[in-house]
Amino acid sequence: MPRILVFQHVAAEPLGTLDPLIRRRGHRIRFRNFERHPDALLNVDRYRGLVVLGGPMNVEDHPRRPHLANEMRAIERMLEQGKPVLGICLGAQLLAHVLGASVSRNAVPEIGWYPLQKTDAGHSDPVLAPLHADTPVFQWHGCRFDIPTDAVHLARSHDCDQQAFRYGDNAYGFQFHLEMDERLVERWLAQPAYRDELADSGLPHDEHAIRAQTRQHIAGMQRQADAVFNNFLDLVGRPQRRYTLPSREWA
Secondary structure, three states: OOEEEEEEOOOOOOOOOHHHHHHHOOOEEEEEEOOOOOOOOOOOOOOOEEEEOOOOOOHHHOOOOHHHHHHHHHHHHHHHOOOOEEEEOHHHHHHHHHOOOOEEEEEEEEEEEEEEEEOHHHHHOOOOOOOOOOEEEEEEEEEEEOOOOOEEEEEEOOOOOOOEEEEOOOEEEEOOEOOOOHHHHHHHHHOHHHHHHHHHOOOOOOHHHHHHHHHHHHHHHHHHHHHHHHHHHHHOOOOOOOOOOOOOOOO
């Protein structure tokens, strides 16, 4: 039975709707929760795929949060073994950084619902293709990644051009949160730190507007998200393909 490793940074950012999809496919899930166990050992060799979730910290925090450096080494190892990797928000930024791309503050934060525009490559991508043109997706980020060299740019938004990429055949970075459901959106809006971030963002919308937009958009996004995630899960267990990556230091 294929086993999938999941890196979780805080309790408030779980797998969401991706969790039942993984279990329904018969995959076993092993969580590494760095909020509870920041010094967890990360041996990825036994796993067939990796999902790296979001979190309120940033790539630049790795000197103060050693688990981020450990995660990047683990991501690098998975890529070297040709195994599927999915990075979501912070996870996408970590994946991009492993691949040599810069991660920096976005000009404006994106919090709430934003239309996503796919590139030509995104329309035909084996994983991202089910997302419709201009579909609204849920966002919560203040940083952004550059598209790594040799990666394929898949999607953009009005305020953040770098929203999704594919590296090789089976490594994906998504800046947005397809895993959300209404209950998880509400959970974030109830978190004091997240509420403060929204209040300090300078954005023209507040939590009430986000709730209203969630009721409007969540069902449509979930239907498309299920198809996207199932396409990614199809990659788990495929024959391995190895990549040659430059040696990098995360200390």
